[in-house]
Amino acid sequence: MTELAPKPxxxxxxxxxxxxRRLGRASALALAGAGADVAITFRDxxxxxxxxxIDVSGLGVRALxxxxxxxxxxSVKTAVKEAxxxxxxxxxxVNNAANYETATFEKLTLAQWDAMFASNTRGPFLVSRExxxxxxxxxxxxxxxGSLGGLRPWADHAHYCSSKAALHMLTKVLAKALxxxxxxxxxxxxxxxxxxxxxxxxxxxMAKQTPMQRNGTSDDIAAAVLFFARAPHFITGxxxxxxxxxxx
Ligand SMILES: NC(=O)c1ccc[n+]([C@@H]2O[C@H](COP(=O)([O-])OP(=O)(O)OC[C@H]3O[C@@H](n4cnc5c(N)ncnc54)[C@H](OP(=O)(O)O)[C@@H]3O)[C@@H](O)[C@H]2O)c1
Numbered sequence: 255m256t257e258l259a260p261k262p263x264x265x266x267x268x269x270x271x272x273x274x275r276r277l278g279r280a281s282a283l284a285l286a287g288a289g290a291d292v293a294i295t296f297r298d299x300x301x302x303x304x305x306x307x308i309d310v311s312g313l314g315v316r317a318l319x320x321x322x323x324x325x326x327x328x329s330v331k332t333a334v335k336e337a338x339x340x341x342x343x344x345x346x347x348v349n350n351a352a353n354y355e356t357a358t359f360e361k362l363t364l365a366q367w368d369a370m371f372a373s374n375t376r377g378p379f380l381v382s383r384e385x386x387x388x389x390x391x392x393x394x395x396x397x398x399x400g401s402l403g404g405l406r407p408w409a410d411h412a413h414y415c416s417s418k419a420a421l422h423m424l425t426k427v428l429a430k431a432l433x434x435x436x437x438x439x440x441x442x443x444x445x446x447x448x449x450x451x452x453x454x455x456x457x458x459x460m461a462k463q464t465p466m467q468r469n470g471t472s473d474d475i476a477a478a479v480l481f482f483a484r485a486p487h488f489i490t491g492x493x494x495x496x497x498x499x500x501x502x
Contacts, residue, residue: 261289267341271295272351274303280472281479286313293337295322324351324377334384344388349378350399356410367413374417390435397482400442429491437490441478444497446470465499
C-alpha cells in the first residue's frame with residue numbers, strides 16, 4: 255500500500271493576489287499541493303483564474319477566485335472579506351500581484367511612476383492591512399513577491415526597481431511591527447524564464463551570466479514561496495533572492 259504524501263499545509267488557508275497566471279498560479283498550485291485551501295485574486299484574467307481554480311481544486315482542496323484591483327481600497331476590502339467568508343480565515347497571504355515595465359528614465363512619466371507604485375507597493379500595503387486581523391487570529395504569515403530588481407539597480411526600470419525596493423523595506427517593517435503573531439518574508443525572483451518567445455534571446459544571454467548557468471523557473475519560485483509558508487515563525491523579515499546567483 256502506498257503511503258499518502260504528507261500535507262504540511264492541510265487545514266491552512268491561503269490568499270494569493272494575482273494568482274490566475276504565471277508565478278502566482280505556480281505558487282497557488284504549490285500551496286494547494288501541500289494541502290492548503292486557496293483563494294486567488296485576478297483583475298483582467300478571468301479565464302485563467304477559472305482554469306487555475308479548476309486545477310487547484312483538482313488537488314483535493316477548496317479553491318476560489320475573486321476579482322480584485324489591489325490598488326483600490328474598496329476592492330481590496332471586499333475581496334479579503336469574501337475570501338474569509340468562503341474559506342473561514344486567512345493563514346497565509348501571498349502579495350504577488352504586480353506590474354513590470356521597461357522605460358528609459360528621461361521618458362518616464364508621472365503616470366507610469368504612480369501606477370507602478372500603486373500596484374507594486376500600495377497594493378501589498380492595502381491587502382496586508384485588510385488581512386491583518388484575520389492573520390493575527392491564525393498567527394499567520396505574509397509572503398511578499400519582491401524582485402532582484404529591488405536589490406540591484408536596473409537602468410531602464412527606475413519605477414519598477416524603486417517600487418520593489420520599497421516592498422522589501424515594507425517586508426522588514428511589517429516583520430517588526432506585526433511580530434510576534436505574524437511572520438513576514440519576501441521572495442525576490444531573478445530572471446525567470448516563463449517561455450515567452452519574444453524574450454528568448456535575452457533569456458539566453460542572462461543564463462550565460464548566471465552562476466547557475468540557467469534562468470529560473472516558476473517551480474523555483476513556487477518552492478521558495480512554499481519554503482516560507484512552511485517555515486518556523488522565527489524566520490521573519492527576510493528577503494530571499496531566487497536568482498541562481500545572478501545578483502552576487
Ligand atoms: N516573472 C519574473 O521574471 C519576475 C521577476 C522578478 C519578480 N517578479 C515578481 O513576481 C511576481 C509574479 O510575477 P509574474 O511575472 O507572474 O507577474 P505578472 O504576470 O506581471 O503579474 C501577476 C498578476 O498581477 C496582477 N495585477 C497587476 N496589477 C494588478 C492590480 N492593480 N490589481 C490586481 N491584480 C493586478 C495581474 O492580474 P490579471 O492578469 O488578472 O490582470 C497579473 O496576472 C510579481 O510580483 C513580480 O513583480 C517576477
